[in-house]
Amino acid sequence: MTADSAPRDVWVLVDHADGRSVRKITYELLGQAQALAGAAGGRVVAAALGAGIGGLAGDLGVHGADRVMLADAPVLERYTTDAYAAVLAPLLEEARPRLLLMGSTAWGRDLAPRIAARTGAGIVTDCSAVEIEDGRIVATRPVMTRKAIARVAFAADGLRIAVVLPNVLPPAPAVPGRTAETVAVPVTVDPGAVRTRVVEIRPLARETVPLTEADIIVAGGRGLKGPEHFALLDELAGALGAAVGSSRPPVDSGWVPHDYEIGQTGKTVNPQLYIACGISGAPQHQAGMSGARWIVAINRDPQAPIFQIASYGLVGDLFQIVPLLTAAVRRLKAAPQG
């Protein structure tokens, strides 16, 4: 890497599913990196860590990476804080890019602060935008249960890490035939020095698309009255190709597990369409979903706060409305388009 251009480069840490495929957030980060690097005349560098991940390089090039730093070693097969930090921190300290973008995913949130503490990098988490303003890199992030939006500027010098919310930024377009230069990164991590061990990964049977990546989410609240009625939402979600979530009361009542929960004490989601069924829309729930592009509210109570933020509201009995909606969507999908 030429020393003179590296400070203008923007790095992306590649999030992938066991080396088989690149996660959606990575394309979103590559899109952001292209905008930021292009403005500064730097390159987009994708850092990929894992085992047997060589196959990802082509896809990363197609989606805007100019260079792929490939750390491919058995010790990196599963994400562990120690091994990944041991590989990434020295790479960053050597290359000194202008910015490293990471996804706000389970391992992004685990790794980014650790790397920042080790390298002395400035770090901003949960970013919904990263822009250059008067030569400074400024990140935007929701705070205080989304009751305020903070703008945070990185220092003029030193390393910088922005951890970006999934599903907020547009993904980099695919350019067929575009390729990236691949650089193999030597991995010298001693497996004995890794202090955590992944014993097991238990896939959630229900989850097809993770809530945080879903374009459409169907969510249920207290108005569903019992766990058995989530089947209504499953059917609507099936028709829409959506993921199913919930507000907090169904979780507290034990109707659905905690991984369904959207809101202050659950997940933050940014889908294109959010269909809230029997959800009143307390501020704590809105904190997790008010970033949705379009919101549909179905609720008996016309005074429910959810109607204050809903793009379209239907006041009425969800047990009547949701099956009608499912049937209408199925008809629409079955009909010839055009």
Added chain:
Amino acid sequence: MHVVVCVKHVPDTEAPIRIRGDGRGVEESGLNFVMNYYDEHAVEEGLRIKERAGGSVTVITAGPARAVEALRAALAMGADHAIHVQDPGLEALDHLGIARVLAAAIAPLPHDLVLCGKLATDDNASIVGPALAEYLGLPQATAVTALELGEGRATAHREVEGAVEVLEVTLPAVVTVERNINEPRYPSLPGIMKAKRTPITAKALADLGLAPDAAGGPHRVELVGLTPPPRRQPGRVIPGEPDAAVRELVRLLREEAKVL
């Protein structure tokens, strides 16, 4: 098993906030502050470990005078000791700076396990836990939904995208907790009485061997300002019988929102 639990005193998430005129923070007057919600779960986990394995629970906070209330709340739940790092120099620190301060305060204490909430509900950063682990030289497990302690190691469950990860971590370690790890107890009346009598150890940055300007290192990030979120315009309520309303909704989703 000696457990140290880090807690933060934050505005109640129920309360509306007022952004200060200079945009550099929120008006604290009239705002109700409580122990960070996730930290209550961390305190509870610490107490359960002590009840099973013996040892002690020490709670620690780095914050202004009012933050002593978060420590009292943890003592009332059953924590044994409390440390309050209070110093004018704290105000200038970013998250990494606070993590350095906590590390300096925790390092001399017996600590088999350090627990934190997975994030604080005021600034949502989730930086301090892993940064603290780095400064203490300890391994970490973050956003943990179940924790089981064994000999020299712990097994932790974490929610990851589309799966639950089961992780083994050597002790001592820093563990940040999710809300479904346990159900925090309410303080008992004797607990509340005891909390009032328990002395709280006060520490200034100098007591921890930190100069105010050295604690945070050079400023890496700076708040430019806070603004209210963009107001979502309430849309329309679609009138009519369910059948007709659903037809209209589907039409709008298709033709206006273009999401179907």
